Structure formats: C-alpha cells, structure tokens
Amino acid sequence: MLWKRQIPIIIVSLIGFATLLGWFIDQPTFKSFVDDDATQWFDILAAFAIFLGGLNLLKLQTQKVLTKQKGWQYSIFAIAGLLFAIVAGFFIKGNPDVAWGTHVTAKGTLFKWMFNYMVSPMQATMFALLAFYVASASYRAFRIRNFEATLLLSSGIIIMIGRVPLGSYISSWFILYLLVLIGGIVVNSFFKNKQYTAIFVCVGIILVTSAGSMMGWPLDQPAVFYLPYLQEWIYRYPNSAGSRSIMIGIGLGIFGTSIRYILGIERSYIGE
Amino acid sequence: MNYLIELILKMAKVDRRWIFLTIGLVVLIPLLYPLALPIRPGKDSQQVYDFVEALEDSSKVLLSCEYGPSTKPEIHPMVTSLLHHLFSLKKGHKVYVVCLWPDGQFMAEEALDEVAVERFGLTYGEDYVMLGFRPGAEAVVKGIVSDLRKLYTIDAKGTKIEDIPMMEGINRFEDFDFLFSGSAGYPGTTEWVQFAADPTDVPMSTGTTSIQVNEMMPYVLGGQIKGILAGMPGAAEYEELIGVKGIATSGMDAQSIAHFVIVLFIVLGNLGYFIERKRSKRHQGS
Amino acid sequence: MDIIGAWIAVFLTLAIFSFLYKDNPFYKIAEHLFVGVSAGYWMSFNFWTQIQPNLLGRLWPSKHYSDSSLWYSIYDMFGYVASSIFPSGGIDKGHDMHLIYLFPLLLGAMMLISLYKPFSWMARWGIAYTVGMAAGLRAYGVLNSNVIGQVKNTIIPIVGTDLPFFSLTGDSYFNNFVILIGTVTGLLYFYFSKEQTGHFSKVTKVGIYFLMISFGASFGFAVMGRISLLIGRLLDLIKYSGSEFHHASIWVLMAMVLLLGYSAYQEKENNG
Numbered sequence: 001m002l003w004k005r006q007i008p009i010i011i012v013s014l015i016g017f018a019t020l021l022g023w024f025i026d027q028p029t030f031k032s033f034v035d036d037d038a039t040q041w042f043d044i045l046a047a048f049a050i051f052l053g054g055l056n057l058l059k060l061q062t063q064k065v066l067t068k069q070k071g072w073q074y075s076i077f078a079i080a081g082l083l084f085a086i087v088a089g090f091f092i093k094g095n096p097d098v099a100w101g102t103h104v105t106a107k108g109t110l111f112k113w114m115f116n117y118m119v120s121p122m123q124a125t126m127f128a129l130l131a132f133y134v135a136s137a138s139y140r141a142f143r144i145r146n147f148e149a150t151l152l153l154s155s156g157i158i159i160m161i162g163r164v165p166l167g168s169y170i171s172s173w174f175i176l177y178l179l180v181l182i183g184g185i186v187v188n189s190f191f192k193n194k195q196y197t198a199i200f201v202c203v204g205i206i207l208v209t210s211a212g213s214m215m216g217w218p219l220d221q222p223a224v225f226y227l228p229y230l231q232e233w234i235y236r237y238p239n240s241a242g243s244r245s246i247m248i249g250i251g252l253g254i255f256g257t258s259i260r261y262i263l264g265i266e267r268s269y270i271g272e
Numbered sequence: 273m274n275y276l277i278e279l280i281l282k283m284a285k286v287d288r289r290w291i292f293l294t295i296g297l298v299v300l301i302p303l304l305y306p307l308a309l310p311i312r313p314g315k316d317s318q319q320v321y322d323f324v325e326a327l328e329d330s331s332k333v334l335l336s337c338e339y340g341p342s343t344k345p346e347i348h349p350m351v352t353s354l355l356h357h358l359f360s361l362k363k364g365h366k367v368y369v370v371c372l373w374p375d376g377q378f379m380a381e382e383a384l385d386e387v388a389v390e391r392f393g394l395t396y397g398e399d400y401v402m403l404g405f406r407p408g409a410e411a412v413v414k415g416i417v418s419d420l421r422k423l424y425t426i427d428a429k430g431t432k433i434e435d436i437p438m439m440e441g442i443n444r445f446e447d448f449d450f451l452f453s454g455s456a457g458y459p460g461t462t463e464w465v466q467f468a469a470d471p472t473d474v475p476m477s478t479g480t481t482s483i484q485v486n487e488m489m490p491y492v493l494g495g496q497i498k499g500i501l502a503g504m505p506g507a508a509e510y511e512e513l514i515g516v517k518g519i520a521t522s523g524m525d526a527q528s529i530a531h532f533v534i535v536l537f538i539v540l541g542n543l544g545y546f547i548e549r550k551r552s553k554r555h556q557g558s
Numbered sequence: 559m560d561i562i563g564a565w566i567a568v569f570l571t572l573a574i575f576s577f578l579y580k581d582n583p584f585y586k587i588a589e590h591l592f593v594g595v596s597a598g599y600w601m602s603f604n605f606w607t608q609i610q611p612n613l614l615g616r617l618w619p620s621k622h623y624s625d626s627s628l629w630y631s632i633y634d635m636f637g638y639v640a641s642s643i644f645p646s647g648g649i650d651k652g653h654d655m656h657l658i659y660l661f662p663l664l665l666g667a668m669m670l671i672s673l674y675k676p677f678s679w680m681a682r683w684g685i686a687y688t689v690g691m692a693a694g695l696r697a698y699g700v701l702n703s704n705v706i707g708q709v710k711n712t713i714i715p716i717v718g719t720d721l722p723f724f725s726l727t728g729d730s731y732f733n734n735f736v737i738l739i740g741t742v743t744g745l746l747y748f749y750f751s752k753e754q755t756g757h758f759s760k761v762t763k764v765g766i767y768f769l770m771i772s773f774g775a776s777f778g779f780a781v782m783g784r785i786s787l788l789i790g791r792l793l794d795l796i797k798y799s800g801s802e803f804h805h806a807s808i809w810v811l812m813a814m815v816l817l818l819g820y821s822a823y824q825e826k827e828n829n830g
Contacts, residue, residue: 008683012687019694035419040408040423043406049688057594081591082597090605119595122570128342128575135292139538149770153542155774156777229726232726241741248708248709250704251708296788300792343787404607470702486776502779
C-alpha cells in the first residue's frame with residue numbers, strides 16, 4: 001500500500017508545493033531546481049508517458065489479432081503503421097548526410113516523408129470532417145426554442161456573416177428591412193391580428209425607405225446595422241464580458257482543483 | 273404557397289449526406305473559380321500590424337509555433353505573413369523560433385524556408401534561428417523565462433547554442449523585445465500569457481484558430497495581448513495589410529460562401545421547425 | 559518518392575472523407591493506419607528530442623567521457639547494441655553530467671514496466687510527478703492571469719473621463735458599462751451557493767443573456783474554424799490533381815466512387 005498509494009500522494013504534494021513555492025522563493029539552488037531540473041524531469045516523464053501509450057497500443061492491437069476479435073484484420077494495419085514509424089524513427093534514416101536525432105526534422109529522411117505524406121494528411125482530414133458535421137448539425141439541430149436560443153443564434157449568425165468579406169457587401173438598409181419583417185412576425189404572434197401586422201410592416205417599410213432616400217443609401221450607415229461593425233462590437237464587448245466571466249469561473253475552479261491535488265484531497269490519478 | 277411549405281418540410285427531413293455534398297461543393301467551387309472579394313482589415317489585425325511596424329531597429333522577436341497540419345490553413349499564413357513583415361521592414365530584426373508542439377517545428381521550418389530562405393535569402397544563425405521543439409508545455413515556457421540556455425543547449429540542427437552568433441545576449445525571455453505565438457490550442461497562447469508575457473511585461477501578440485478567439489478576447493481587451501489574428505479571416509486581413517496575398521486570402525471566398533450557405537441551412541431548418549410546430553398545435557387544438 | 563507520397567496522401571484523405579458516405583473498409587483502414595503511424599511517430603519524435611539528448615545526454619555526456627570509467631563502460635556496452643542512440647565517445651548535446659537524472663530515468667523505467675499487469679501500479683510514481691508539477695504551475699498561472707488579471711481589467715471607467723458615451727468601434731462609457739455588467743452578472747450566474755430566485759434571478763437572467771451571446775459567438779467562430787480546415791484539405795487535393803502528380807486526386811476519387819457505388823448496389827441487391 002505504501003508503494004502504491006502513500007508514495008504517489010507524497011510525490012504530488014512535495015512536487016506541487018515546490019513548484020508553487022518556486023514562484024515566491026528566491027533562494028538560487030531551490031529556484032534553479034524548480035525552474036530548470038524539475039522542468040526537465042517533467043519533459044522527460046512526458047516523453048516516457050508517450051512511449052507507454054505507444055507500447056500499450058501495440059500490446060492491445062496484437063492481442064486483438066492473436067485472439068481474432070471483431071475487426072482484427074484492421075488491427076494489422078495499425079500494427080504495420082506503428083512498426084513502419086518505428087523503423088523510420090530508429091532504423092532507416094533515408095538520408096545518410098543527416099545525424100541520428102536531427103533526422104526526425106531534417107529534409108530528405110524517411111521520417112519526414114512519413115510526416116508529410118501520411119501523418120499530416122490524415123490528421124488534417126480527421127479535423128476537416130468536422131466542417132461537414134457542423135453544417136449538418138446547424139441544419140438539423142439548431143432550433144430557436146426560446147429567447148436565449150434566439151440570442152445565441154443571432155450572435156452566431158452576425159459573427160459568421162460579418163467576419164467574412166461577403167458580409168461587407170450587405171447594406172445596413174437590407175438589415176433594417178429584415179428587422180421590419182421580423183418585427184411584423186413578432187407583432188403577429190402577439191396580437192394575432194393581420195391588420196396590426198400589415199400596418200406595422202407598411203409603416204416600417206415607409207420609414208426605412210424615407211430614411212434611406214434622405215441619406216442616399218450609404219452601404220455602412222446607420223453603422224449599428226452594418227454587419228462588419230456590429231459583429232466587431234458584439235465580439236469585443238458583450239461576447240468578451242461573457243467569456244471573461246467564464247474565464248474567471250474556470251480559473252477559480254482550476255486553482256481550487258490544483259490545491260486539492262497538492263494537499264492530497266484529490267486522488268483520481270491513483271484511481272481513487 | 274402550400275407547395276413551398278411542403279418543400280420546406282421535405283427539405284427539413286433530407287438525408288444529411290446531401291448536406292455534406294452541398295458543403296463540399298460550396299467550398300470547392302470558389303477555390304477553383306475565385307471571386308477575389310476585397311478584404312477589410314479589422315481592428316485587432318491592425319493592432320498586430322501596427323505593433324510590428326513600430327518595433328525598434330534590430331529587435332529580437334521570439335516566434336512560437338504551436339500548430340500542426342490540421343490547423344495549418346489558419347495559422348500558417350499568419351506565421352509566413354509575420355515573417356515576411358518582419359524581414360521586409362529591413363530593420364535588422366532577428367527572429368528566434370521555438371515550438372511547444374512537435375508538429376510546430378515542421379510548420380516553422382516550412383515557413384522559414386519559404387520566407388527567410390527563398391524570398392529574402394537570409395542567413396541562418398545571423399538573421400533567424402530555429403531553436404525547435406521541447407516537450408513539457410508550460411514547463412517549457414517557464415524554462416524559457418528563467419534560463420533559456422539550460423533548456424536549449426542545442427538548436428534544432430544540433431548546433432550548440434554558444435556557437436550561434438545571434439544567440440549572444442539571449443539568456444532568458446526578458447532578453448526578447450516581442451513575442452508572437454501562432455497557437456492552435458494547448459499548450460499555446462494562454463501558457464505564454466500566464467507564464468511569460470504577463471509576469472515579465474514583454475509585449476506579445478498572437479494568431480489563433482477561430483475556435484480559440486473567444487478564449488483570448490479577455491486577454492486582448494485587458495492589454496495582456498496586443499492584438500490578435502483571428503483564424504483564417506485574421507490571416508487574410510494581415511496578408512491584406514502587408515500587401516502579399518496568400519492562401520488565407522484565396523480561402524476567404526470559399527469561407528464567405530460556406531458561411532452564407534450554413535446560415536441558409538439554419539434559417540431553412542428553423543422555418544421547417546416552426547411550420548411543424550404550428551401544424552401540430554393546430555392538430556392538438558382540433 | 560514524392561509522387562508515391564502524393565498518391566498515398568490522396569488515398570488516405572479520400573478514404574477518411576468516404577466516412578461521410580458511410581462507414582466502409584477504406585475508412586477503417588485509414589483510421590487504423592492513422593492510429594498506428596501517429597503512435598509510432600510520437601514515440602520516435604519524443605525519444606530523439608527529449609529522452610536521448612536531455613536524459614541520456616546528461617547521464618553520459620561526451621564532456622566527461624573516459625575509457626577507464628565503470629559508468630562509461632556501461633554506456634559502451636549499450637553502444638555495441640544501439641550505436642545510433644549511444645554514439646561512441648558519449649552524447650554530445652552540450653550538457654554536464656547530472657547523475658540526479660537517474661531519478662527521472664527510474665520513474666520512466668517504472669512507467670514502462672507498468673505495461674506488465676502485476677506491476678501496473680509502478681506508473682503511478684511518474685504520473686504523480688507530472689500531476690504535482692502541473693498542479694503547482696497551473697495554480698499560480700491561472701490565478702494570476704485568468705482571475706486577478708481579468709478582475710483588474712474589468713475595473714474600467716464608466717464616468718469621469720473624456721470617453722464618448724457610445725462608440726461602435728472604440729472605447730466608450732456604454733461599452734465599458736456593458737463589459738462590467740456582463741462580467742458581474744455572468745459570474746453571479748455561476749454562484750450556486752444561493753438559490754436563484756426573486757431579484758437575484760433577474761440579475762442572473764441578464765448574466766445568462768451575456769453568456770448566450772458569448773456561446774453564439776463561439777459557435778460562429780467554430781464554424782469558421784472548421785470550414786478553414788476543410789479549405790486546407792481541398793487545396794491539397796487540388797494541388798495533387800495536377801499533371802505533375804499524374805492527376806492522383808481524380809484517379810483515386812473515381813476508383814473509390816466506383817468501388818463504393820458497386821458495394822452499395824450489391825448491398826441493395828442482397829437486401830432486395
């Protein structure tokens with residue numbers, strides 16, 4: 001139990017306190033250890049953790065092939081891919097002029113070829129798939145069920161249209177006409193009277209048209225309805241306020257959780 | 273009118289593969305047949321540009337690349353534009369490149385080859401240096417802040433740091449005049465702000481993916497970051513400011529049309545939803 | 559090699575995109591290859607950029623190499639087996655000898671030994687070190703920049719200076735007021751220690767509105783980001799459809815469409 005439980009908790013507390021106090025204590029040896037050596041050890045252990053992950057993957061995929069579980073044929077590709085990468089990393093440089101070590105980044109090596117033509121395209125494509133799903137989700141799931149959802153959708157649409165070059169071609173007057181129509185829908189849903197709706201829409205159109213004619217239909221005036229300016233205001237002010245409150249909340253949460261780890265109250269890393 | 277309503281309701285139930293195909297075509301066609309829409313630089317991109325313009329002669333600029341192939345379309349144009357801007361000013365700025373992501377090293381090398389080597393014919397070790405990737409996230413940032421030479425004993429090519437001419441006088445983060453972080457996630461801009469720029473007051477700007485922009489805005493508004501290049505539109509705006517059009521500019525046509533189509537999808541989807549809701553209320557009433 | 563690489567990249571890209579049609583063997587092959595190659599790539603990269611130069615390079619630096627030393631005879635033995643990792647004369651990365659780095663070597667070795675089930679607890683020590691270090695670093699960084707820094711930046715003038723009352727694109731009293739109200743009400747929404755009823759609920763409702771605007775903006779930016787990734791992939795596919803790559807994109811696309819179409823036809827026949 002001592003090896004499996006108490007020692008890991010002691011390690012977390014010791015290292016956690018040392019790292020935290022390293023910000024405040026100016027003693028050279030201590031500071032040098034915390035800022036330099038402890039940091040290096042963290043990097044080295046992170047590298048070992050990646051090794052652990054890779055070997056674990058090899059172990060699981062091999063078990064799958066040997067026990068002929070469902071889809072074991074595809075596991076052969078996973079193992080082959082891993083072995084190919086290991087061969088490129090440790091056995092075949094491909095460029096004799098490059099030293100071992102720098103071969104992982106130098107041009108003309110098998111490792112770089114693997115990165116350019118296998119790792120890079122696959123990684124990029126996996127992420128690019130999300131573009132399709134976000135479009136599909138917008139169409140099938142994004143519904144204005146209440147005022148909050150309306151706010152969310154409106155700010156999203158304004159940002160999406162206002163941030164792109166095509167958005168600068170949409171005149172403020174078009175937005176004003178759109179608002180008049182939306183206002184008409186709202187009036188109709190409240191009063192359920194076609195006369196009121198018609199009057200509202202007609203008056204709105206007349207007012208907008210008169211104002212536009214008097215001002216000469218400038219593209220970006222009134223500025224508050226010009227999408228690029230409006231999106232910039234939304235993005236810099238109300239959006240930032242919301243983001244800031246989330247950031248402060250999360251920050252306090254992270255601080256609390258970090259202290260819990262350092263004090264040994266939180267022990268999820270040992271499975272408790 | 274009824275026909276239109278039935279059409280909208282039918283479209284609301286369409287197989288999502290037709291939506292995928294539409295999005296694919298809507299993005300592909302403008303890439304093959306560009307519209308060349310003009311780009312209007314925003315305030316945040318302008319702030320980054322102005323800050324770089326105002327850097328004093330022979331400034332030491334730390335460029336940190338933390339992005340990979342998946343986010344290359346957004347961040348890479350920013351990095352190449354920034355390098356172009358720094359070198360084209362001919363003020364003798366020195367660029368030091370570090371990477372918090374391993375893929376960032378490949379991306380940075382590509383950018384340096386394209387700009388420093390091919391475009392400007394600059395000399396490695398005198399005008400720019402690639403210090404390279406170190407794993408450890410915030411621990412690396414902390415290491416650079418306290419003692420860069422302990423963390424980087426050799427550069428990415430295996431040359432000892434003391435043998436590189438432009439590394440003279442560079443011992444820690446405060447020896448740099450400006451930091452630019454091209455960041456696609458963790459570790460990235462947030463770690464640079466929290467552990468480097470904020471505690472030391474070395475000015476920094478950043479270019480991030482669109483998804484991260486919201487997280488960064490509080491830092492921008494608070495002055496902890498001097499301007500931000502927000503996603504591909506931000507990269508295109510910076511390309512417009514430096515007068516060198518690249519991939520970001522060519523992608524903006526496709527981006528514009530795709531956004532419009534997605535907004536149209538949202539509107540159509542909601543129209544279908546409201547019509548369905550009204551009909552079901554009417555059925556319930558009767 | 560570049561042309562072969564281009565064809566492989568195109569195949570892998572289109573294989574992953576084929577998932578949009580439906581799950582199929584092309585996608586499964588690409589997915590498993592991605593997992594295997596990525597794991598191998600990370601293992602190799604981290605070994606050569608971290609373990610070999612920073613750990614082994616500090617335990618057996620070339621500066622202190624000596625033929626007669628027992629410590630370096632162990633190194634020479636390793637060198638007979640793997641001369642690329644242990645080049646003759648020690649590892650020359652500019653480090654001095656730091657035998658204290660035997661600790662991360664021990665912790666790293668324990669992580670790897672944990673692959674064997676009876677010793678799975680051994681990984682806890684290395685994990686405990688990284689958790690402690692991360693907790694100590696985060697606690698300070700997040701509190702300083704995300705909490706204190708953001709609170710400081712929310713203390714902005716709403717009266718008494720020469721700012722305009724309202725500005726769409728610059729600082730103004732109205733905009734500062736929006737930030738102040740949005741941040742405070744957003745934070746109050748996250749205060750769950752008090753029941754959100756009465757006047758308090760009205761205040762938190764305002765907070766929700768600001769948060770919804772923020773989420774809407776996030777949605778807009780997310781769409782923007784995803785479309786950018788898709789643009790990147792399509793630009794690569796367009797590049798590889800050129801004659802210098804023997805129209806790779808076109809041939810591979812045609813082959814996949816034919817094969818998937820044939821398989822869909824066969825499935826329909828079998829079901830019919």
